[in-house]
Amino acid sequence: MKFKSLYTKLLLSFLCILFITIILSLLLFIGTAGRSFRNTLDNQSFGKLKIFQAMIQEKIEQMPGIPLNENKEVKNLLHSFSDLFNLKIWVTSWDDTLLLKTFSTPGDIPVEKKKKYSVMKDGINLYYLSRRHISYYATLPLKTGNTISTLHIYLFAEHSDKPEALFHLGLLSIGIIIAVLIVPLTKIITNRIKQLNQSALEFADGNLDKRIDIKGQDEIAELGNSFNFMADKLEKMIQGKKELTANISHELRSPLTRIRVSNEMIQDKLLPDGDKDIKRYVKNIDHEIQTLDTLIEKILMMSKLDLQESALSIEPLDFNRMITDLEKKFIPSLEQKKLTLVKDTKGLLILNMDKSRVAAILLNLMDNAVKYTDETGVIEIKAIKPENDILIFSITNTYRPLKPLELKKIFEPFFRIETGISPGTGLGLSIVKKLITQCKSQITAKNSKTGLTFEIRFQDQGLPY
Structure with missing residues (x-):
């Protein structure tokens, strides 16, 4: 789709540049501040999980002969953490047999869907369930005698506050404000060009007095000054040409009058029964004189219309x-x-x-x-x-x-x-x-x-x- 209007082209160009700038700013923010935020969140989450792992491991080691599913201290601690932090916690054996849990619903979490946001450190696997890294699922290894059991933690947080949405809204608002400010700026540029174009058309139509007044010191103002300089030169050239035509036409009248008088004198000298060829030549001369006189008269009239336009009566x-x-x-x-x-x-x-x-x-x-x-x-x-x-x-x-x-x-x-x-x-x-x-x-x-x-x-x- 081709746009003929310069205003439309400039406006769309500015808007495209603005859109690209917003996208690049957003990507820059995600690549810098966003990455730093994620690293900080990872460190905090792993720190909490290690503390939790150490506390559970300590309770297990205090009662080494008791099976994990019968260890009341461990159960009480897990239920306390589950109620306090709204967590779903369960423990499985090395062969994925469920040993205990803090909730009544199934605890199976489809880990395959979370691998894209997974982080592993010191044997702890952390799977984020959203891009905002608020909800997560984690697995922690526990030593129970000669075997290794797995502690599962599932946190689902409904966080209504969305700071990134506020940032996006602010960025969009800035873009809209800039876009609104671009509209008058674009009009200022195109209006000056339209003014220059209109002046050029009027000058081309014969209004040699037309000049343009574009204020400023930019390229468009310089173009306006160049137009005025060109118009002055052309007006002088055209005016001089018109005056020369008028003067030449006027000066031709005198010798033409003398030729006409000489031709009339020749006609008077010819006898009625004189040479027919001479009479024909004289008649042709008279016809050409009349044609030339008409031509000069019209040239003078044209020059008069060009040089001085009298008021209408x-x-x-x-x-x-x-x-x-x-x-x-x-x-x-x-x-x-x-x-x-x-x-x-x-x-x-x-x-x-x-x-x-x-x-x-x-x-x-x-x-x-x-x-x-x-x-x-x-x-x-x-x-x-x-x-x-x-x-x-x-x-x-x-x-x-x-x-x-x-x-x-x-x-x-x-x-x-x-x-x-x-x-x-x-x-x-x-x-x-x-x-x-x-x-x-x-x-x-x-x-x-x-x-x-x-x-x-x-x-x-x-x-x-």
């Missing part, structure tokens, strides 16, 4: 009237190419927008549609207002389906679709995109059943108070 716009005026402007072009214009506008289409910008947007889109629609083609304009503050405008012209890459790059400066002819400058749709961004609206290009569609979602800007 908001007023109520009647899109029905604007679409009608747009149709009137293009009637000659529509008739020349025998194009059909279909309008589909529904209801009252009034929105508070910047009139000059919206007019430029519609003009460029209509000009693009007329240029790239073959003769006898169809151009369809639709406008609808689905919400009070939203107006959707679309224009569709007859055209082949565009490739995904063409749709993606269609708003880039100087991009033109590959055709047999290239009627445009490649700047019209770029200008449209910039104007729509300034109007805080969105535009999309897509293929439709009847051709290529540009759809704009105009957002009401609200009248200034």
Whole structure:
């Protein structure tokens, strides 16, 4: 399972490290303090058992001729210890014959299950019945005449106090507290990275004034300072490039004007029945001058939009009237190419927008549609207002389906679709995109059943108070 969120990755990493640290601490405690505790407990248990063994052996030696099962002193001592320490005690002969016991229930203890916790020392076998070494079973050798008997002791203690459980609970509580403290720490780290990422995206979208303020002296703060340094450098480079483009375009106007004047003077000197080839050349020169003039005009407009973004002049716009005026402007072009214009506008289409910008947007889109629609083609304009503050405008012209890459790059400066002819400058749709961004609206290009569609979602800007 892969986690995409850096916050999740950091949090899980911290928690894993914490879990491993707790486990290692627990193992270290068991291997050091736990082992020392067990050794101390073993020594104490063997010491008590040796004392008990010596006392029983002394009683046996005081009455050597009496069989062990008839020795009242031994019986009394065993019963006293059994009652005093809550023990089960019994004695067996060398052939495991039961000689005496201090209880009525069977005394057989399955030693096989206890071998894992067995300790042997000085002939005494001690078998712990739990990991906590509280309950145990022990066998002690006794000399009874010429034979060796075995003294069995069984201690079962119900100890309710569990100090190791309290230690585990404390360790778990510390882990939970650290885990809770890790959450805000992780958020602090990831929030700063998110802030840096958001600033980078805004800068990439064209907000060259965007800078980031990350406090501190760590690596993330240094990365923020590097981002600001990079942004300053890029802004100066881009600004200089825009100014250079604007200056060059402006300077080209003067020689272009002189060329136009010279061409007009040549046309005036030509006789009506003059050389046809010269007339054709002059006409071509005039056409190229017009094309170059249009290109320079659009470059200057692009530079103006880049260099200085003027405030929006908001007023109520009647899109029905604007679409009608747009149709009137293009009637000659529509008739020349025998194009059909279909309008589909529904209801009252009034929105508070910047009139000059919206007019430029519609003009460029209509000009693009007329240029790239073959003769006898169809151009369809639709406008609808689905919400009070939203107006959707679309224009569709007859055209082949565009490739995904063409749709993606269609708003880039100087991009033109590959055709047999290239009627445009490649700047019209770029200008449209910039104007729509300034109007805080969105535009999309897509293929439709009847051709290529540009759809704009105009957002009401609200009248200034």
